[in-house]
Amino acid sequence: MADLKIRIGELEFKNPVTTASGTFGFGEEYTDFMDLDRIGGIFTKGTTIRHREGNAYPRMAETPSGMLNAVGLQNKGVDYFISSIYPRIKDYDTNIMVNVSGSTIEDYVATAEKVNELDKIPAIELNISCPNVKQGGMTFGVSCAGAAEVVRAVRKAYSKTLIVKLSPNVTDIASIAQAVEEEGADSVSLINTLLGMAIDAETRKPYLSTITGGLSGPCVKPVALRMVWQVAKAVKIPVIGLGGIMNTADAIEFFLAGATAIQIGTANFIDPAISVKVVEGINEYLDRHGCSSIYDIIGALEA
Amino acid sequence: MKKCSLDMVVSANIPLGSNHFLLKFTHKEQLPEMLPGQFVQVRVDNAPGVFLRRPISVNFVDQQKNELWLLVQKVGEGTRKMSEYKTGDVVNMLLPLGNSFTMPQSAQSRLLLVGGGVGIAPLLYMGSLLKQQGCNPMFLLGARSADGLMQIDDFKQFGEVFITTEDGSAGEKGFVTQHSKLQEHIDKIYTCGPTPMMQAVARFAQNNDIECEASLENKMACGFGACLCCVTQTQSGHKCVCSEGPVFNTKELSWQI
Ligand SMILES: Cc1cc2nc3c(=O)[nH]c(=O)nc-3n(C[C@H](O)[C@H](O)[C@H](O)COP(=O)(O)OP(=O)(O)OC[C@H]3O[C@@H](n4cnc5c(N)ncnc54)[C@H](O)[C@@H]3O)c2cc1C
Ligand SMILES: Cc1cc2nc3c(=O)[nH]c(=O)nc-3n(C[C@H](O)[C@H](O)[C@H](O)COP(=O)(O)O)c2cc1C
Ligand code: FES
Numbered sequence: 132m133a134d135l136k137i138r139i140g141e142l143e144f145k146n147p148v149t150t151a152s153g154t155f156g157f158g159e160e161y162t163d164f165m166d167l168d169r170i171g172g173i174f175t176k177g178t179t180i181r182h183r184e185g186n187a188y189p190r191m192a193e194t195p196s197g198m199l200n201a202v203g204l205q206n207k208g209v210d211y212f213i214s215s216i217y218p219r220i221k222d223y224d225t226n227i228m229v230n231v232s233g234s235t236i237e238d239y240v241a242t243a244e245k246v247n248e249l250d251k252i253p254a255i256e257l258n259i260s261c262p263n264v265k266q267g268g269m270t271f272g273v274s275c276a277g278a279a280e281v282v283r284a285v286r287k288a289y290s291k292t293l294i295v296k297l298s299p300n301v302t303d304i305a306s307i308a309q310a311v312e313e314e315g316a317d318s319v320s321l322i323n324t325l326l327g328m329a330i331d332a333e334t335r336k337p338y339l340s341t342i343t344g345g346l347s348g349p350c351v352k353p354v355a356l357r358m359v360w361q362v363a364k365a366v367k368i369p370v371i372g373l374g375g376i377m378n379t380a381d382a383i384e385f386f387l388a389g390a391t392a393i394q395i396g397t398a399n400f401i402d403p404a405i406s407v408k409v410v411e412g413i414n415e416y417l418d419r420h421g422c423s424s425i426y427d428i429i430g431a432l433e434a
Numbered sequence: 435m436k437k438c439s440l441d442m443v444v445s446a447n448i449p450l451g452s453n454h455f456l457l458k459f460t461h462k463e464q465l466p467e468m469l470p471g472q473f474v475q476v477r478v479d480n481a482p483g484v485f486l487r488r489p490i491s492v493n494f495v496d497q498q499k500n501e502l503w504l505l506v507q508k509v510g511e512g513t514r515k516m517s518e519y520k521t522g523d524v525v526n527m528l529l530p531l532g533n534s535f536t537m538p539q540s541a542q543s544r545l546l547l548v549g550g551g552v553g554i555a556p557l558l559y560m561g562s563l564l565k566q567q568g569c570n571p572m573f574l575l576g577a578r579s580a581d582g583l584m585q586i587d588d589f590k591q592f593g594e595v596f597i598t599t600e601d602g603s604a605g606e607k608g609f610v611t612q613h614s615k616l617q618e619h620i621d622k623i624y625t626c627g628p629t630p631m632m633q634a635v636a637r638f639a640q641n642n643d644i645e646c647e648a649s650l651e652n653k654m655a656c657g658f659g660a661c662l663c664c665v666t667q668t669q670s671g672h673k674c675v676c677s678e679g680p681v682f683n684t685k686e687l688s689w690q691i
Contacts, residue, residue: 153661160660160677163437164528176662184672191655191663193486198655202662205672348485400656401477401487403528404439 133417134424135410137171137391139369140292140317142253144171144226144392147425148382148410151373151396152177152230152256152296153202154347157216158223164403169410172226174256174320174394175212178246179231180238182208192329192338197348197375198397199327201341204232204261209242213249221251228254228294232261236284243289254292257285257316260300260323272298272323275310282314294371297321297362299351304358305365312366320371320394321362322355348397349375356388363389363430377405379412389430435530437658438466442502444523450505450584454552455517456493457504459525465500468492469534470560471649471681474504475657477526481515488512489654489676491556491626492530494588502529505584507552531657532680535560535624535647541568543621547593548610548635550576550627556649558585560624561592572596574613576631580604611638620644636684646684650675 135146149172155161158173167173185205192199206212212229220227229246233239239257246255259272259281271277282295295311297304299322308319324345329338355374363370372390376382377398385393398405413425422428442459449455475487494503508514519525535556538545545564547557554575564571571593577583580603589595596615597605606613610627611634620642625635626649639646652664652675659677666675667688673679 154656156660160656160658164439185662185665188665188667188672189653190665191653191661193483195483196485198486200655200661200663205662205665397655400661401485402439403656403658403660 133414133422135413137369137425139294139371139392140254142226142292146171146410146413147386147392148406148413149174149226149228149371149392149394150399150406151394152258153200154396154399157220158227159220161399161403165407168224170225170406171392171410172228173223175227175229176206177204177230177232177258178206178209178212178242179204179233180209180242182206182211187340189338189340190344192344194327194329194346194348195350197346197350199329199339199344199346200324201339201344203341209245213245217249217252221249226253227251228256230256230258230296231285232258234261235265236281239281240284240288243285247289247291252291254294254317255289256294256296256320257282258296258323260296260298270298270300272307273301275307278307279310279314282311282316286315292317294318294320296323298323299354299358299374300326305361308362308366312368316368318369318371318391319362319366320373322351322358322374325351325354347375349377351375352381356384359385359390360388360432376409377401379409379416382409382413383416383428386425386428387430387432389432391429435467435469437528437531439526439528441524441526444519444521444525445501446521447517447519449517451581453582454505454507454584456585457506457516457519459502459504461500461502463500465495465497465502466530468495468502468530470563471534471556472530472532473556473657473680474502474527474529475531475654476504476516478512478515481511484512484515486655487528487657488516489531489651489657491649492559493555494559494562505552505555505558528657532676533678535649535681537564537567538569538622543569544619545569545571546574546615546620546623547571548574548576548623548625548627550610550631551578551582553625553627553631553649553651554584554589556626557624558588558592561589565592572615574598574610574615576600576610576627609634611635622646625649632684633689636687636689639684647681648684648687649680650682651680652676
């Protein structure tokens with residue numbers, strides 16, 4: 132049995148396998164299928180300062196080896212999370228991290244401040260792939276200045292482990308990672324979904340109510356791996372890799388590319404117990420390769 | 435109800451008409467309790483372009499034989515692959531998913547189960563349980579033509595069956611909502627089928643002050659409430675069809691009826 136423990140900022144994880152925001156609800160949706168205590172952590176559904184209804188149906192389209200979603204951050208708001216969801220999930224023996232989203236800097240800060248008060252939430256993941264309503268809908272995460280501005284503001288308001296989730300819809304993701312590292316982020320997670328679209332040729336209509344949506348699943352894995360590799364070389368803080376991880380081999384590829392931890396997203400829909408299987412698979416891989424710690428393979432790509 | 439992931443074994447694959455088939459599955463252990471209106475998420479491997487699971491209604495359950503039936507229409511690659519399943523094939527499913535139809539206030543209630551196309555699937559199981567509880571359900575089943583009518587003999591075991599076809603090749607000609615049976619007194623309607631049909635049924639129910647439950651078929655990614663992709667608009671905002679449905683009281687839905 133190799134040592135699977137890893138650290139991100141101040142936070143220790145019993146193993147490097149976590150589940151991705153928006154694909155794992157608040158964990159409770161999965162308890163019939165698996166034991167949450169066996170994974171390293173859970174990133175909750177994106178949470179905003181106020182209730183959001185999300186986008187109109189249809190919100191999903193299957194694509195070759197993946198899917199597009201346009202859920203649009205449907206959630207009941209941070210106060211509801213604190214009063215109604217947090218009490219039910221806080222005692223799971225795993226790291227529960229809240230994915231914080233917003234449309235203005237003030238919203239991000241206000242949400243982070245509230246989550247900072249919760250004893251059993253040791254970290255937040257800042258989703259900077261949301262449109263900045265004040266700047267005409269331009270996403271915070273697509274420019275170094277925008278990303279730095281949100282992280283700077285949230286860093287002042289949030290004292291625990293701060294993970295910043297990066298958008299892949301940019302020309303140079305490494306420089307954005309560096310910009311958020313400079314502002315005091317403890318870690319970066321990547322990738323969020325790639326912007327895409329799907330059309331029904333017969334009806335000449337888009338499949339999604341929003342026309343465009345976020346692509347995820349195995350089809351994005353090569354892009355995600357490349358970005359994790361580039362970012363891991365560019366920053367000193369730990370990188371959390373995700374995008375299309377379906378099995379142990381996929382997860383190992385992310386560690387080799389430089390990820391300290393991974394998130395499993397869309398794969399949970401196809402096998403709701405996949406994250407536990409990947410924990411076991413990583414153990415088996417490390418034994419087979421004579422490794423005593425997960426750190427032996429992080430960034431161990433032989434190029 | 436605890437959901438689980440089960441490897442089920444195909445025990446029969448029976449073609450019904452040109453475009454539908456009935457899959458029977460068995461399990462070596464006791465099947466979990468399944469309610470009428472619930473569905474399963476079938477994992478379809480080795481089908482080109484099929485990535486997500488496919489939601490299919492529980493058509494019938496025999497708890498003595500540990501047998502589950504799924505009635506399926508071939509529409510694309512996933513259901514085409516399912517049509518090729520052979521006896522002995524092992525198929526993984528998540529089950530049981532979703533809520534269920536609710537039982538009537540009294541066994542004396544006059545109940546009409548209205549199905550269209552493959553939407554008749556959950557009504558067979560519902561009918562069997564209603565009959566078990568001492569009710570006398572009536573079935574009103576619609577299809578484009580006689581070729582699309584399925585499981586009529588199975589339905590007849592549980593109650594009287596009335597039929598409409600759009601081309602008049604069986605039963606009364608027209609849509610289910612035009613059937614003469616609807617002139618009689620009805621206390622409650624359960625319906626499943628194409629959305630326009632269910633909306634017409636819901637409109638009829640509303641105009642005649644009849645209780646009505648409909649089973650919806652939205653596009654799903656997970657099937658168990660984790661992704662929020664499958665929502666329908668209701669009087670109290672978006673609700674997940676997979677976990678808060680698929681069955682809704684039609685009064686609750688924001689349908690333009
Ligand atoms: C709760 C629920 C219960 C269902 N029960 C049954 C059942 O008992 N028997 C049965 O045959 N089918 C049922 N369906 C529909 C079934 O899930 C789809 O027909 C199936 O997923 C199509 O897969 P495919 O790969 O063959 O086709 P795809 O290639 O995915 O699609 C082919 C065509 O069918 C349409 N389609 C795909 N999924 C749906 C859907 N969910 N609703 C409406 N149109 C769709 C697509 O837009 C496309 O035009 C149910 C759906 C839900 C949500
Ligand atoms: C249905 C769905 C909802 C998502 N919601 C969120 C969200 O609320 N916040 C967020 O940061 N990412 C969200 N994501 C993105 C995922 O967390 C993840 O970054 C992406 O899907 C890539 O990983 P995967 O290919 O393993 O799914 C969502 C993804 C999906 C498929
Ligand atoms: S399909 Fe995922 S929430 Fe309903």
